[in-house]
Structure formats: C-alpha cells, structure tokens
Amino acid sequence: MKRAAAVDDRQGMIPIDLPPGPRLSSDERARDELLAIVETLASARTxxxxxxxxxxxxxxxxxxxxxxxxxxxxxxxxxxxxxLDRLGPPED
Structure with a gap:
C-alpha cells in the first residue's frame, strides 16, 4: 500500500529573500592593504x-x-x- 506524503504544517517555508549573512572570512589582500595604511599612519610623527x-x-x-x-x-x-586623530589634520 502506498501512502501520500503528509503535509506537516509545523515546518515553515524556507525564506529565500533573506539578505546575505555576514562574511565569514576576510579578503587577505584587502586586509594587507588596510594594515599597510594603518601602519603608515602609526609610524608617522606628522x-x-x-x-x-x-x-x-x-x-x-x-x-x-x-x-x-x-x-x-x-x-x-x-x-x-x-x-588620524593623533596626527591631526594635514598641513597644506
């Protein structure tokens, strides 16, 4: 005897319109470039x-x-x- 699949109302629909979740890993090249910018500022006196x-x-x-x-x-x-706060505004 074959049975028809029972519909279970307790299981909700899968939402497909959700925004993407947060990134799980960083782009290494972008991180390296940002670190270089920060290190340039950290080593500067002006x-x-x-x-x-x-x-x-x-x-x-x-x-x-x-x-x-x-x-x-x-x-x-x-x-x-x-x-940036430590160094102050640029002199022009």
Missing part, C-alpha cells in the same frame, strides 16, 4: 598625506573595508581613526 591624498586614502579605506568581516572592519576602522 600627517604623511596632503589633504587631497588623505581624501583619496579615506575613500580607498572605506572601499577595502567592505571586503573584511564586520569585526575586522570595525577593529581596523577604530585603529585608523585613532591614528
């Missing part, structure tokens, strides 16, 4: 970039940090901002 170059570095940093996990991006952003 602002190493002009205002124009600093603006470019800020945009580059924002773009590259999107390739990291949220936790790594937050940690590097905090270090980056702390170094």
């Amino acid at each position: 602002q190493p970039w002009s205002a124009r170059l600093l603006g470019w570095q800020l945009r580059r940093f924002d773009t590259l940090k999107q390739l990291l996990t949220p936790l790594e991006a937050a940690a590097l952003t905090a270090r980056f901002e702390a170094e």
Whole structure:
C-alpha cells in the first residue's frame, strides 16, 4: 500500500529573500592593504598625506573595508581613526 506524503504544517517555508549573512572570512589582500595604511599612519610623527591624498586614502579605506568581516572592519576602522586623530589634520 502506498501512502501520500503528509503535509506537516509545523515546518515553515524556507525564506529565500533573506539578505546575505555576514562574511565569514576576510579578503587577505584587502586586509594587507588596510594594515599597510594603518601602519603608515602609526609610524608617522606628522600627517604623511596632503589633504587631497588623505581624501583619496579615506575613500580607498572605506572601499577595502567592505571586503573584511564586520569585526575586522570595525577593529581596523577604530585603529585608523585613532591614528588620524593623533596626527591631526594635514598641513597644506
């Protein structure tokens, strides 16, 4: 005797419209580039970039940090901002 598959209302539908979850691993090249930017600032005694170059570095940093996990991006952003605060505005 064959039985028809019973429909179980307790099992919900699989939502396919969910946004993607957080990244599970960081892009190594992006992380290395961001670390190089932070290390450049950390080793400097004065602002190493002009205002124009600093603006470019800020945009580059924002773009590259999107390739990291949220936790790594937050940690590097905090270090980056702390170094920028320490060095002050660029002299032009």
